[in-house]
Each structure stands twice: as structure tokens, then as C-alpha cells.
């Protein structure tokens with residue numbers, strides 16, 4: 222980027238609430254704007270006073286407002302991909318996740334967009350459409366990375382428009398709740414291990430936080446949607462939710478098999494987020510320590526958002542329950 226000398230750059234005028242030191246170049250200004258957008262995507266509090274009742278109009282409006290106001294405008298095309306030494310490149314190449322990661326983002330985009338189209342409420346429709354757009358941006362980020370490091374990918378099978386858009390959105394949403402919970406812990410483990418270049422970890426940080434926003438939106442959409450269904454639709458919806466959990470369990474114990482565009486069975490790992498600790502760290506970490514780290518990171522990532530908004534609770538509850546059986550008391554420092 223061409224650096225231009227400036228006497229000063231008053232970024233506070235451009236971004237309300239942001240307090241920056243005096244900036245002398247466009248380069249510094251650009252970095253400050255990226256930093257401000259980063260901060261804004263992690264912190265959000267409603268201006269409404271008093272309780273926000275789940276399912277109410279105020280709840281829906283504030284959730285959607287949160288989603289728009291925490292939007293991070295980073296552009297995949299200008300991300301810097303650090304040069305990797307051969308060992309680091311090989312480590313990245315050997316992670317068994319790139320095919321499934323690219324395809325998951327592609328499916329998520331289509332499914333969310335399909336469901337958004339069916340939503341009659343304009344606030345919620347627009348938030349879900351933005352979520353779909355962000356999934357596509359994740360796919361672009363991954364594509365740029367794959368291109369930069371020469372990672373071979375299986376051909377993508379055509380993405381099918383879902384017949385039942387609500388089912389597809391529920392599968393994607395609950396899937397993200399499971400994967401993000403473990404991904405938060407693994408990402409922190411990878412960052413601490415130092416075996417990946419810090420610049421590469423930094424490049425993925427906004428993507429990781431975006432997944433936190435996505436499951437925050439999803440948890441609140443579920444509550445709002447549920448509260449606004451008639452009793453008979455509600456029964457059907459709860460049955461669907463149970464079936465989705467059943468389906469995800471079936472998928473994750475490895476019974477689901479998918480074919481790539483050439484009809485080959487894919488070597489993909491639906492469980493990497495659960496089993497990938499050894500791939501992202503050279504340190505020995507016990508299952509117990511990893512679970513504690515996941516819980517800690519989950520709480521940390523959500524901590525900046527208004528506590529009156531609902532959080533995904535299933536994975537943290539399951540893991541806390543399992544930890545109790547393992548004799549753990551959840552000291553996050555232990556995993557540090």
C-alpha cells in the first residue's frame with residue numbers, strides 16, 4: 222500500500238466511540254480502522270434498559286441490531302498470507318480439514334440464504350441473509366489460503382438447494398454450535414503452541430469471532446422463532462430439533478459418507494474439532510484440559526456481548542457434565 226505522509230488523521234470522526242492516537246500515515250490509519258472494526262465486532266450492548274424478554278419484538282430487534290452493528294468489514298482479497306517455512310506449510314497441508322471446511326462454508330451459505338428467503342420478518346430476514354453472506358466470505362478466505370499455499374482440494378460436488386429450508390438451517394446452526402465450541406479451544410491451543418505463524422493465526426481470528434456471532438444469532442433466532450409459533454407448529458418444531466440432534470449424532474459417529482464431484486468417497490473428518498488437538502499443538506494435552514480450555518474460550522468469546530442475549534448452551538452443558546464425571550472443577554489455568 223502506498224504510504225502518504227499526513228500531519229494527523231482524525232479517525233475518531235470516522236468511527237464514533239473509537240479513541241486513537243494521532244496517526245501519521247495512511248498505513249497507520251488503515252491498521253487503526255481494522256483494529257476498530259475488530260473491537261466493534263467483539264463488544265455489543267443494547268441501548269434498551271431493563272430486561273429483554275426472549276421471543277419479544279424487542280428481543281428480535283436487538284438481536285438483529287447486534288448482528289449488523291458487530292459486522293466486521295474485512296475483505297478476503299486483501300488478507301496477507303504470511304510466507305511459511307516448509308515445515309509449517311506441511312503441517313497445514315496435512316490437516317484433514319480443508320475439503321470439509323470449504324464445503325461446509327459453501328453449504329452453510331446456501332442453506333442460510335435459502336432459509337432467510339422464507340422469513341417474513343424483515344429484520345430477521347436481513348440478519349440471516351448477512352449471516353449467509355459472511356459464510357460465503359469464509360469460503361473466500363479459505364479459497365485464498367488454499368491458493369496461497371497450494372493445498373490440493375477435492376472437487377466440490379454441486380450444492381443442492383434444500384427442500385426443507387428450516388431443517389437445513391437447523392442442521393447448519395446446531396452444527397456450528399458444536400464445531401465452534403471445540404474450534405474456539407483448538408484455535409487457542411494452536412495459538413499458544415506457536416507451531417503456526419502468529420500472522421496466520423491473526424488472519425483467522427476475525428473468522429473465529431464471526432462464528433461466535435453466528436451461533437449467538439442462531440441461539441436467539443431459535444428462542445424467538447419458538448416463542449412465536451402456534452402450539453401445534455411448536456410441537457412439530459421441537460420434533461424437528463430432536464431429529465436434527467439425532468442426525469448430527471449419526472453424522473459425527475462417522476456413519477455419514479459423502480462423495481466428491483468425481484464420485485470418490487471423501488477422506489473428511491467431521492470430528493476434527495473434537496479430535497484435532499494433536500494436529501495443532503506439539504504439547505501433550507489431556508482431554509480434560511482441552512475441554513476446560515474450550516469452555517474458557519467459549520465464555521471469553523461471548524463475554525463482550527450483552528448478557529441479556531441468549532447463548533448456545535447445549536455443548537457447554539454437556540461438557541460441564543462430562544467434566545464433573547472426570548473429577549474436574551474447570552480451572553482454565555490448568556490448560557494454559
Ligand SMILES: [Fe+2]
Nearest residue numbers: 326329356359
Ligand atoms: Fe463460517
Ligand SMILES: [Fe+2]
Nearest residue numbers: 356397432435
Ligand atoms: Fe458461521
